[in-house]
Amino acid sequence: MNYENIAVSTEGNTTVITITRPQALNALNAATITELGNILDKLDGDASCRAIIITGSGEKSFVAGADIKEFSDFGAVQAEELARNGQRTLFNKVENMTKPVIAAVNGFALGGGLELAMACHIRYASENARLGLPEVTLGLIPGYGGTQRLPKLVGKGLANELIFSAKMINATRAKEIGLVNEVFTLEDLLPKSLELAATIASNSPMAIAEAINAVNLSDTDRGYEAEIKSFGLLFEKNDKKEGVTAFLEKRKPNF
Structure with a gap:
């Protein structure tokens, strides 16, 4: 365009x-x-x-x-x-x-x-x-x-x-x-x-997206709940699996 x-x-x-x-x-x-x-x-x-x-x-x-x-x-x-x-x-x-x-x-x-x-x-x-x-x-x-x-x-x-x-x-x-x-x-x-x-x-795009949302809600009464929900959600995502695996294998993650 x-x-x-x-x-x-x-x-x-x-x-x-x-x-x-x-x-x-x-x-x-x-x-x-x-x-x-x-x-x-x-x-x-x-x-x-x-x-x-x-x-x-x-x-x-x-x-x-x-x-x-x-x-x-x-x-x-x-x-x-x-x-x-x-x-x-x-x-x-x-x-x-x-x-x-x-x-x-x-x-x-x-x-x-x-x-x-x-x-x-x-x-x-x-x-x-x-x-x-x-x-x-x-x-x-x-x-x-x-x-x-x-x-x-x-x-x-x-x-x-x-x-x-x-x-x-x-x-x-x-x-x-x-x-x-x-x-x-x-x-x-x-x-x-x-x-x-x-x-x-270089960091997890999924985690960054969830962090943006949680930070944007930080001055509302929904901020803590948003953080908790996002924290749990990310445990089911491939980025978390790659990040933890890379840490344990002492290498850089490939997001």
């Missing part, structure tokens, strides 16, 4: 998705959201793909936000549908993928861009990254999950501060508060993301 707003490449068992709208600082328009949702659907069913990296083209921006001109004249009903469709088509889909998704944040991650990064399971950032949710400066609030995911990552107080003030923070501060996992030079960002993806890809 040909895409107009994203580029897709493969490195071993890792698929790299690059948003290619540098003229708009990779802002998320409706077409880009649709394309991202489509490729994620395809990859979720592709056994050869063990991990996914999402990044932006160029050296300035991961995703600078949503494409405001597309919805500047919307009313309440249209705006609600925009948020609901975006979350269903992309943001919730990223969070609930059965394969780990790593955000390689290579510059501005603002508004919908930060919301996309937060939907990913892991976030690496370059030293030039700037992150924030500026929606209140437009008389709005985040609409793609920002008010829900940010408190889970950094705590309610810091989330309130960032959302209410609309200020940007740098990558160092983002790591200090737990918003990103690691910070690298721009040159090292993608190689380090690929290195992590390769490490993850």
Whole structure:
């Protein structure tokens, strides 16, 4: 399938998705959201793909936000549908993928861009990254999950501060508060993301999928039960048999 707003490449068992709208600082328009949702659907069913990296083209921006001109004249009903469709088509889909998704944040991650990064399971950032949710400066609030995911990552107080003030923070501060996992030079960002993806890809894909689900439920009253059920389920799977056998035979498992 040909895409107009994203580029897709493969490195071993890792698929790299690059948003290619540098003229708009990779802002998320409706077409880009649709394309991202489509490729994620395809990859979720592709056994050869063990991990996914999402990044932006160029050296300035991961995703600078949503494409405001597309919805500047919307009313309440249209705006609600925009948020609901975006979350269903992309943001919730990223969070609930059965394969780990790593955000390689290579510059501005603002508004919908930060919301996309937060939907990913892991976030690496370059030293030039700037992150924030500026929606209140437009008389709005985040609409793609920002008010829900940010408190889970950094705590309610810091989330309130960032959302209410609309200020940007740098990558160092983002790591200090737990918003990103690691910070690298721009040159090292993608190689380090690929290195992590390769490490993850060497592990059991069945176990990773169950772990994603259990972690996603960790802040609900269903989290412990999900962990118990997944733990038991995996005992019947070939990956568990191979992993335990390899351990006992003192060799690397072949998942």
